[in-house]
Amino acid sequence: MTPPTALTIAGSDSGGGAGIQADLRTFFAHGVHGLVALTAVTVQNSLGVQGFTEIPADVVTAQIKAVASDMGVNAAKTGMLATAEIIRAVAKTLDEVEVGPLVVDPVAASMTGHALLREDALEAIRTELFPRATLITPNLDEVGLLTGISVSDPASQRAAAEALLEFGSRWVLVKGGHMTGSTCVDLLTDGREYVSLSGPRFETDNTHGGGDTMASAITSSLAKGASVPDAVAAGKKFIERCVAESYPLGAGVGPVSPFWVLPDRR
Ligand code: PLP
Numbered sequence: 001m002t003p004p005t006a007l008t009i010a011g012s013d014s015g016g017g018a019g020i021q022a023d024l025r026t027f028f029a030h031g032v033h034g035l036v037a038l039t040a041v042t043v044q045n046s047l048g049v050q051g052f053t054e055i056p057a058d059v060v061t062a063q064i065k066a067v068a069s070d071m072g073v074n075a076a077k078t079g080m081l082a083t084a085e086i087i088r089a090v091a092k093t094l095d096e097v098e099v100g101p102l103v104v105d106p107v108a109a110s111m112t113g114h115a116l117l118r119e120d121a122l123e124a125i126r127t128e129l130f131p132r133a134t135l136i137t138p139n140l141d142e143v144g145l146l147t148g149i150s151v152s153d154p155a156s157q158r159a160a161a162e163a164l165l166e167f168g169s170r171w172v173l174v175k176g177g178h179m180t181g182s183t184c185v186d187l188l189t190d191g192r193e194y195v196s197l198s199g200p201r202f203e204t205d206n207t208h209g210g211g212d213t214m215a216s217a218i219t220s221s222l223a224k225g226a227s228v229p230d231a232v233a234a235g236k237k238f239i240e241r242c243v244a245e246s247y248p249l250g251a252g253v254g255p256v257s258p259f260w261v262l263p264d265r266r
Contacts, residue, residue, distance in 0.1 A: 004223040010079030011040035017255025018209035023216040029258040030220035037063035040082040046250025049114035054082040057089035068097035075223035077103040080116045084124040091128035101134040101222040105215040131168030206246035206254030214239040
């Protein structure tokens, strides 16, 4: 039987822990066939991003059109989009083809602080992509860049979510992973429903690819027809396990791992 399909519009991580590599392994772990529109090739390892080269915007959109016109896309997500030109081209293409629910992960920088977006591009994400998104999934650094709000408690998290909704997405998930405390509380809202998702914080430094993995887990559930609240709840459970089972690799930050889904790893 043909499985559901999900499209990732994102960059490659040579270290295999984030970007399209994280998306594809997450789609696989959900029994979802992954499709790819590559936006950039990054050069990176566990110590950080050494640089990137973007793919020409017309090649990015041609990839989207090729798969959407032939194979069908049940849900899509965007990750690293690299430039304002690519963002504008992707936004236009998403109006022309059918990709189902769209998750926009507004990737701006790596956790090691390296820019993954050219400077003018954040504004393009806000104005061009957010209005087309079913769900946006910023972390607290990205929330700060997008709204100027520094989230430190539930009240500022809610204020940030409401400010982000103004940009036009249907749902906003403000991830609380970078707040302190023994629990990790994410807030999901569409302006009517407010869902607070609480989970344990794990003691590990190996969290590379965590944001991508959570967004692609949510996208996988949307591809299977789940509602946004159900997809986000399942995505949170999935990423918790991936963080709990993350592993060291290289001298720096190791990746979160979806290998726990495999029946026999010996
Ligand atoms: N590289 C690519 C291609 C990414 O898309 C991302 C995040 O989306 C990263 C690196 C950064 O990952 P992290 O911040 O988890 O290290």
